[in-house]
Amino acid sequence: MDVSIIIPVYKVEKYITRCIQSIMNQSCKNIQIECIIIDDCTPDASIDIVNGVLSDYKGDVKFIILRHEKNSGLSAARNTGIKASTGRYLMFVDSDDYITDDAVSKLWNAHLTYQHAELIVATYYSVKDSCPFDNGIDKQTLVDGKRLRKMLMNYQVTCNACWRLIPRELIINNNLFFTPGLLYEDILWCHRLFALVESAVVLPDVVYYYENNPNSITNTTKEKAIRSVRSYAYNCDEMLKKPYKDVYVDHQLYVLTFLMRALDTRRDYKVRGEVSKKLNDVRFRLVRSTLSEGRLLLGLFFLITYQPLYSLFSCRWFRSHYYMLESFIRHRANFLDSIFHRNN
Structure with missing residues (x-):
C-alpha cells in the first residue's frame, strides 16, 4: 500500500458516518490506500454504523476493522493501527473529524514532487471557529528541519498528528509510538517526530476538518x-x-x-x-x-x-x-x- 489511514473509534456514533464517507470519497485512482479502523471497545453503535456504511462500498480503498479486547485509549488504538499498517506512509484521522475529497492526493502529490522530504504537512479547517488555520505559507514550500521546528515552536505548524503524511519507516525505526494513558499525546509525539525530520514540505491547503466534539477528552471537566x-x-x-x-x-x-x-x-x-x-x-x-x-x-x-x-x-x-x-x-x-x- 502507498498510504495507510488510521482511525480509532470510540463513542462517535454522531460523527462516524461523515468520517468514513470522507475516506470513501478520496479522488486518487493511482494511489493504493488502506483504512484501518480500530474499535476501542466503543459502547455505542459506532461500529455497527461503520459496517452499515461499508456494506455496499465498491471503491478502491481497502477497509480493515480491528477490535481491542478492552478499552485502551486513543494512543493505544493509534499504535495498534501503526503496527497493522502496510502503507509506506501513514495518515491519522480522528473519528469525529473528516478529510477533504482530495486530501490524500494533495499530500501524495507533494510527496512525489519532493520525494526526499520526510514529512508532508498541510493545514485544517476549524468547524467550531468557521475558519482555516493559517500556517503563514502561501504556496507549497520545502523547509529544512530547523525551520520546521521553529514553525512548530511559533505555532505556524500545529502539534497534531493529523493533516499530514508521515513515513511508516520513520515511525517504526525510531520506535515513535504514542504514549498510552497520556492526554494531549500529540504534543510529545510531534515534538519527538520533528526532532528526527531533516526536511519537510509545508502546504497552505486545507485537507482536514476539525470538529470540536463536546465529548472529546480535550474538553476538560x-x-x-x-x-x-x-x-x-x-x-x-x-x-x-x-x-x-x-x-x-x-x-x-x-x-x-x-x-x-x-x-x-x-x-x-x-x-x-x-x-x-x-x-x-x-x-x-x-x-x-x-x-x-x-x-x-x-x-x-x-x-x-x-x-x-x-x-x-x-x-x-x-x-x-x-x-x-x-x-x-x-x-x-x-x-x-x-x-x-x-x-x-
Whole structure:
C-alpha cells in the first residue's frame, strides 16, 4: 500500500458516518490506500454504523476493522493501527473529524514532487471557529528541519498528528509510538517526530476538518483535571529532557505555554497532592535548565510561573498582554542568542 489511514473509534456514533464517507470519497485512482479502523471497545453503535456504511462500498480503498479486547485509549488504538499498517506512509484521522475529497492526493502529490522530504504537512479547517488555520505559507514550500521546528515552536505548524503524511519507516525505526494513558499525546509525539525530520514540505491547503466534539477528552471537566495536569507535566518534562538546541529560545517558550496551561488547570480545579508536586518540579526544571544554558533574560521571564507574578498574570488584563510580552522576550532572547551562543 502507498498510504495507510488510521482511525480509532470510540463513542462517535454522531460523527462516524461523515468520517468514513470522507475516506470513501478520496479522488486518487493511482494511489493504493488502506483504512484501518480500530474499535476501542466503543459502547455505542459506532461500529455497527461503520459496517452499515461499508456494506455496499465498491471503491478502491481497502477497509480493515480491528477490535481491542478492552478499552485502551486513543494512543493505544493509534499504535495498534501503526503496527497493522502496510502503507509506506501513514495518515491519522480522528473519528469525529473528516478529510477533504482530495486530501490524500494533495499530500501524495507533494510527496512525489519532493520525494526526499520526510514529512508532508498541510493545514485544517476549524468547524467550531468557521475558519482555516493559517500556517503563514502561501504556496507549497520545502523547509529544512530547523525551520520546521521553529514553525512548530511559533505555532505556524500545529502539534497534531493529523493533516499530514508521515513515513511508516520513520515511525517504526525510531520506535515513535504514542504514549498510552497520556492526554494531549500529540504534543510529545510531534515534538519527538520533528526532532528526527531533516526536511519537510509545508502546504497552505486545507485537507482536514476539525470538529470540536463536546465529548472529546480535550474538553476538560473536573474529573479530567488531575489527568490533564499530570499529562501536561509529563509532556513538559519529556520535552525539557531533549530540547531543540537549534531553536533553543523558541523551544523553552513553547514548553512554557503548556506549563502555563497546567498551572491554570491546577488553579481552576484546585488540584493538589503528588500531581501538583510533579508540576512544581517541572516548573523548577524549566527555570534551572534555562539559566544553566546562560539565558538570563529567559530565566527571569519564567519567574512568571511563580507567585506573586503568577497571580498578576492570572488577571485578565495582564493575560491579554501576555503574548505581546512573550513576543518581545522571544525576539530579544533570540537576538542575544545569536550574539553569545550561535558559535558555541
